[in-house]
Amino acid sequence: MTEEQKFIFDLKGYLLIPEVLTTSEVDDIKSQIDTIRTNAEALPPHERQFPGGASSLLIDHPAIIDILKEILGEIRMESSWFTYRSVGNGGPPPHGGVRNVNPNFSYQCTNGKIYSALTRVVFELNEVKAGEGGTLFLPGSHKANFQIPETHRNTDSPLFETYSCPPGSAIIFTENLCHSGDTWKNPDRPRIAVFNCYNFVGCQFHKPSVPKHIIDGLPPEKQAYFRNVWVWHQGGPDNGKNLRYEGS
Numbered sequence: 704m705t706e707e708q709k710f711i712f713d714l715k716g717y718l719l720i721p722e723v724l725t726t727s728e729v730d731d732i733k734s735q736i737d738t739i740r741t742n743a744e745a746l747p748p749h750e751r752q753f754p755g756g757a758s759s760l761l762i763d764h765p766a767i768i769d770i771l772k773e774i775l776g777e778i779r780m781e782s783s784w785f786t787y788r789s790v791g792n793g794g795p796p797p798h799g800g801v802r803n804v805n806p807n808f809s810y811q812c813t814n815g816k817i818y819s820a821l822t823r824v825v826f827e828l829n830e831v832k833a834g835e836g837g838t839l840f841l842p843g844s845h846k847a848n849f850q851i852p853e854t855h856r857n858t859d860s861p862l863f864e865t866y867s868c869p870p871g872s873a874i875i876f877t878e879n880l881c882h883s884g885d886t887w888k889n890p891d892r893p894r895i896a897v898f899n900c901y902n903f904v905g906c907q908f909h910k911p912s913v914p915k916h917i918i919d920g921l922p923p924e925k926q927a928y929f930r931n932v933w934v935w936h937q938g939g940p941d942n943g944k945n946l947r948y949e950g951s
């Protein structure tokens with residue numbers, strides 16, 4: 704993570720990294736989404752849900768993994784899902800924002816070290832132009848000291864900002880940032896985006912939602928992102944380093 708990326712992420716609560724996926728990676732994941740939506744049985748069972756199959760390359764993609772380790776420490780993955788939004792389809796309303804001490808949402812930066820807590824990575828698989836319906840962010844709200852007034856916890860607020868990006872771009876944001884889905888407005892292409900969620904290895908916010916058969920279908924180094932919630936195991940198989948999925 705560069706010093707500039709740290710500055711932007713800390714300042715705004717999110718970071719856009721354009722074009723981290725190749726065209727063929729984007730095509731492979733879009734093809735998997737298409738098959739899941741139209742004929743899921745054509746895929747082996749462990750590829751019918753994210754992050755199985757082609758989408759598994761996103762779990763530890765080199766463009767994001769070092770950033771996640773920098774802002775979270777050792778990480779676990781909590782969930783992975785995709786959205787396919789045609790014109791008129793909306794997303795969740797504004798949520799998050801304002802400093803708090805819950806370790807799942809406690810955004811902090813001390814002595815140059817960020818702790819982002821629950822962190823989302825969005826991969827946009829189609830081009831997005833600002834105003835078309837990409838995720839909306841209220842920059843700085845992840846460390847706001849005052850409650851967000853109702854007039855600004857509203858997607859019409861001029862304080863919300865969004866992004867333009869080419870296909871294959873990633874947006875990393877701390878879930879304590881106030882953010883929102885938006886209605887997709889481009890009739891010429893859908894919004895196709897993947898939402899991956901990570902946490903510090905010793906924390907969990909969501910009830911686990913990735914089924915065992917999906918995890919079992921991943922290579923061992925990717926399975927490790929779904930290990931149980933604990934930090935250190937004296938004399939454990941990885942010499943206390945926690946790098947193995949134990950099953951559930």
Ligand SMILES: O=C(O)CCC(=O)C(=O)O
Pocket residue numbers: 786794795823837838839882883884885898
């Ligand atoms: O649908 C979106 O663009 C935002 C999704 C969202 O709110 C979230 O990932 O927490």
